[in-house]
Amino acid sequence: METEVLRIIEGGLTNDKRKILTYSNKLADRLAKEGNEPLAKCIRQKINTIVPQSQAVADAVRLMPVDVDSHLQVVEIYPPDTIRQPVVLSPEVEKQISDFIEMVNHRSDLELAGINVKKTMLLHGKPGCGKTSIAHYVSEKTGLPLIVARLDGVVSSLLGSTAKNLRRIFDYVQSMPCILFLDEFDAIAKARDDAHELGELKRVINSLLQNIDGMNADSVLIAATNHPEMLDSAVWRRFVQVVEVGLPSEQQISEMIDLFASPFKSDVVSDSQKKKNIIDSIKGLSPSDIKTIFDKVKVKSVIEGKMCLETEELLASIYEVTCKNKSEVSYVMFLSSHGIPQTEISKRTGISLRKVKSYLSEIK
Ligand SMILES: Nc1ncnc2c1ncn2[C@@H]1O[C@H](COP(=O)(O)OP(=O)(O)O)[C@@H](O)[C@H]1O
Ligand SMILES: [Mg+2]
Incomplete structure (x- = not known):
């Protein structure tokens, strides 16, 4: 309370009407909270009769x-x-x-x-x-x-x-x-x-x-x-x-995955191995980039009426954001290195299983 009184005095001495008003209101709030409702009411009445509320708002905006x-x-x-x-x-x-x-x-x-x-x-x-x-x-x-x-x-x-x-x-x-x-x-x-x-x-x-x-x-x-x-x-x-404020650690990325996936269901939240795969693929990105990746997948899943976020969709979005030189081979390699089985890669991408296998054998 002492602070409000001091600020009101300062406002009075410097002809700062807005400061007086702001802190008088704060003083009234505090008095009411402390149980001195009569004095709080009295202060509010005084403020409202001398300066109508609309005038106070207008003053704040004008200034x-x-x-x-x-x-x-x-x-x-x-x-x-x-x-x-x-x-x-x-x-x-x-x-x-x-x-x-x-x-x-x-x-x-x-x-x-x-x-x-x-x-x-x-x-x-x-x-x-x-x-x-x-x-x-x-x-x-x-x-x-x-x-x-x-x-x-x-x-x-x-x-x-x-x-x-x-x-x-x-x-x-x-x-x-x-x-x-x-x-x-x-x-x-x-x-x-x-x-x-x-x-x-x-x-x-x-x-x-x-x-x-x-x-x-x-x-x-x-x-x-x-x-x-x-x-x-x-x-x-x-x-x-x-x-x-630095880049997030693995632990923080894990917390962000839970936060950004919510309220959608997702296997990256419930399955720790899948979550680890996602964490590995987004390490080094800023929280803002990570959020963008999740938002893109959310938009897609709402449009498709799914309301759940699949690991493969997330990886596709991560590839989109992180990979500079995109190609069929590098996409297959990316999905495989983050734990997606060859048959699943073939199903998702429409690339024949034989071709997927041959791309992956190229790197071995
Ligand atoms: N540490 C964080 N935790 C959760 N979300 C974050 C975090 N950092 C950034 N974001 C998300 O990214 C967006 C942009 O971040 P912002 O706070 O504007 O970053 P900065 O000011 O450092 O550039 C935020 O609106 C928020 O959605
Ligand atoms: Mg900023």
Whole structure:
């Protein structure tokens, strides 16, 4: 409760009506939860008589930051209750993420205890391994909306405008409890490749650093990048939690197979040898690619009215995604090396059993 009161005072002193409103509502919610319904009601009545709800919503939307030049919105807002598929993570990554969530959930206690630690996390790793999904997961677990700013959209052709865009985004997120998610974070550093004046770029990066340093104790920042090597050390230092989101291990691939196959029946879920064959054939792929493979087979099986995912169909889809030089021989070899019997290969592909045998004897 103390945090809400502090934020309301801050809002009053800085003439930030939206901040006052947001935290007054939060205060009323908390009082109601703690059993002080009369005071909660009184606060809500006051808010509604002075500022009609529609006005508050209109204010929030009106204040959404837009690009200095194009006037297009530079952030997207996702409420924390968006239902999403679970994210499969390694135990180490899971621990780092849950530590961060704990810290965010205890931010009021930390502030009251005088511990002024920034709630900042940097996620890095190959595309499609779950960085954006993790940001949504943190939002869901903390109950805070996710304000997504894709920096490749924010970096304007004019670096001067970029700094202004950043300022607008950070101002916007200061006035309500939320998580700012800076996706494609390296876009700022990439601007260096363009013919921009280096000094000007330095000013933009400095303005980003100043914005991060100026965040209030209640703010939460998550950034994600596929190119961590492009960020300089001053940027890295701003992040309390740095998490590498890598390719999945065999164990995680196994969990993903169960997740992505659901709710369809599949022998790759129930038969451990078939599952092992599939795991071997998709090792090294990103979770996003693995999901695409399963989605393709799901689409096909619904169209064919089957509602089950067969190993052979999955292997066909995996071959489609992973094989660069496709040919009849290489397809037969692929299926055989992943445990499909010769008769089955012949039946599926329409290639005569004699030819299948001859292709396979070629490699022996
Ligand atoms: N670790 C994971 N567990 C489950 N699904 C995942 C995972 N990583 C990625 N996906 C799937 O792939 C899609 C794209 O992943 P995303 O989070 O956007 O990756 P990134 O931001 O690292 O490029 C997600 O919507 C999700 O369906
Ligand atoms: Mg992403």
